[in-house]
Amino acid sequence: MIMRTLFLILTAFSVLSGPHIAARGVDQAIIQPPPAEFEVTFFPVAPYHIGDVLSARVTYTGEADIGGIQITAALADEPDQILETAAFSQNTRQANFYWLYDTQTRLTGFLSFRFEVPDFDLAWTQGVHLLPDPGSRRAAWSVAHSPCCTLHYLTGTDAEADLPGITAALEESSASVLAQFTAAGVLQENPIQEPLSIVLVPIVIGHGGFATNEAVLTYTQDNWAGIDFATLAHHEIVHVVDRLINTQGPRPSIFVEGIAVYFSGGHYRPGDALQRGAALLALDMYLPFSEIVDDFYAAQHEISYMQAAALVAYLDLLWGWEAFIDFYFNLPEGESDSEIISAALQASFGIPLDELEAEFIASLGSLERDPQVEADVRLTVDTYEMLRRYQTLAIPSAHFRTAWWPPVRQMREAGIVGDYAYREKAPVNLVIENLFIEAHAALDANQGTQAETALEKIDEILSRVEDAEGNLTPQATGWPLILHPHRIGRP
Numbered sequence: 001m002i003m004r005t006l007f008l009i010l011t012a013f014s015v016l017s018g019p020h021i022a023a024r025g026v027d028q029a030i031i032q033p034p035p036a037e038f039e040v041t042f043f044p045v046a047p048y049h050i051g052d053v054l055s056a057r058v059t060y061t062g063e064a065d066i067g068g069i070q071i072t073a074a075l076a077d078e079p080d081q082i083l084e085t086a087a088f089s090q091n092t093r094q095a096n097f098y099w100l101y102d103t104q105t106r107l108t109g110f111l112s113f114r115f116e117v118p119d120f121d122l123a124w125t126q127g128v129h130l131l132p133d134p135g136s137r138r139a140a141w142s143v144a145h146s147p148c149c150t151l152h153y154l155t156g157t158d159a160e161a162d163l164p165g166i167t168a169a170l171e172e173s174s175a176s177v178l179a180q181f182t183a184a185g186v187l188q189e190n191p192i193q194e195p196l197s198i199v200l201v202p203i204v205i206g207h208g209g210f211a212t213n214e215a216v217l218t219y220t221q222d223n224w225a226g227i228d229f230a231t232l233a234h235h236e237i238v239h240v241v242d243r244l245i246n247t248q249g250p251r252p253s254i255f256v257e258g259i260a261v262y263f264s265g266g267h268y269r270p271g272d273a274l275q276r277g278a279a280l281l282a283l284d285m286y287l288p289f290s291e292i293v294d295d296f297y298a299a300q301h302e303i304s305y306m307q308a309a310a311l312v313a314y315l316d317l318l319w320g321w322e323a324f325i326d327f328y329f330n331l332p333e334g335e336s337d338s339e340i341i342s343a344a345l346q347a348s349f350g351i352p353l354d355e356l357e358a359e360f361i362a363s364l365g366s367l368e369r370d371p372q373v374e375a376d377v378r379l380t381v382d383t384y385e386m387l388r389r390y391q392t393l394a395i396p397s398a399h400f401r402t403a404w405w406p407p408v409r410q411m412r413e414a415g416i417v418g419d420y421a422y423r424e425k426a427p428v429n430l431v432i433e434n435l436f437i438e439a440h441a442a443l444d445a446n447q448g449t450q451a452e453t454a455l456e457k458i459d460e461i462l463s464r465v466e467d468a469e470g471n472l473t474p475q476a477t478g479w480p481l482i483l484h485p486h487r488i489g490r491p
């Protein structure tokens with residue numbers, strides 16, 4: 001009876017409200033709430049301004065098989081004009097709408113989009129608040145040429161100001177990478193037929209650099225990721241050259257990263273690869289191969305990279321560089337990286353991977369302990385753990401697991417800069433990033449205690465950010481800043 005009464009009431013309501021909704025199609029669209037299992041993030045990150053070319057990333061958290069399912073996006077007030085169609089990746093369970101809408105001609109206020117997943121019979125609206133055009137955003141892509149490299153940068157950034165020094169550092173890095181591979185006898189001629197493409201961006205994404213078919217590197221005078229530009233450039237150039245010359249067969253991540261770290265003289269911080277590996281072992285931070293070889297990028301980042309470099313250094317010592325590169329360049333296909341390496345080890349040297357690991361550990365254990373290196377290794381790990389904690393809590397678009405790094409070549413071709421050019425910072429960002437710069441400077445000066453103090457302060461602020469669910473007053477973070485940021489990361 002109750003159900004029947006409810007049904008009648010609802011029917012009466014729908015009759016009354018039916019024509020009303022039909023007449024207000026736009027409003028109807030605006031009130032469709034997003035389903036719980038779909039999360040939309042707009043980029044470039046908030047706050048959004050007139051002039052932004054907006055992208056959207058839709059993440060699916062439900063149980064259904066989402067791979068290949070299509071999703072469309074339109075403006076909510078023009079729902080029939082599809083702006084873009086994207087498909088969900090089975091892997092990431094995400095669909096990306098790159099540069100969906102140019103807000104140049106919009107007015108300030110709320111801009112609403114309509115998303116639709118026809119296969120799931122779902123549609124909803126979601127949007128952003130547009131603030132006025134800041135009027136100061138004039139960055140554009142520009143390019144400089146040198147013998148080794150084609151250097152893409154943004155006008156008005158530190159990279160433009162420091163161009164001569166950067167060019168010199170890149171020339172040096174690429175020459176040294178080529179010399180390092182040549183030493184292994186694998187290069188008959190220079191594999192770089194065309195200059196390497198290097199892109200410099202002023203914002204920190206991930207740990208300050210990533211490479212696809214071109215290397216994208218953070219370049220800013222106040223680099224709170226603390227990475228030495230020349231080391232980072234060297235690391236990423238190794239990846240680019242490696243991909244150019246090692247085109248056959250699998251390339252296990254532990255070797256890919258191990259070679260890059262070994263060649264560039266350290267990961268984040270300079271240091272002898274074997275000594276740092278020995279420090280990890282002594283500090284009980286060593287990760288068994290069974291935990292890192294097959295899922296390298298999921299392992300603790302600094303430890304896995306330092307260990308990878310130590311392994312490559314060890315094999316260089318054991319076999320000689322030429323034999324190691326010959327081994328790495330001629331690996332057989334296999335189900336997993338550990339299988340691939342193990343099979344090759346058996347075939348060439350008659351030993352399985354676990355035996356090699358036991359010898360590797362024994363060799364690291366035989367090195368004399370160095371308290372200075374151990375402190376540096378421990379603090380390096382602590383610093384970057386804290387950096388990722390900051391990224392997770394305050395700027396997830398920069399954390400490597402959730403990073404927003406749209407295809408940079410397409411952006412250059414389309415003249416879009418926003419995703420890499422601008423990040424507005426709140427006082428909490430400035431305070432924390434300044435403390436990171438202090439921590440890095442202290443580490444460089446071998447002042448472990450000062451580095452620890454800076455990290456403790458960051459930890460305290462981040463805990464308050466967590467407790468306040470983001471609603472932290474600037475004063476609670478230590479604002480205003482008293483210290484002038486150190487300038488590091490210059491070539």
Ligand SMILES: [Zn+2]
Pocket residue numbers: 235239256257260
């Ligand atoms: Zn790398």
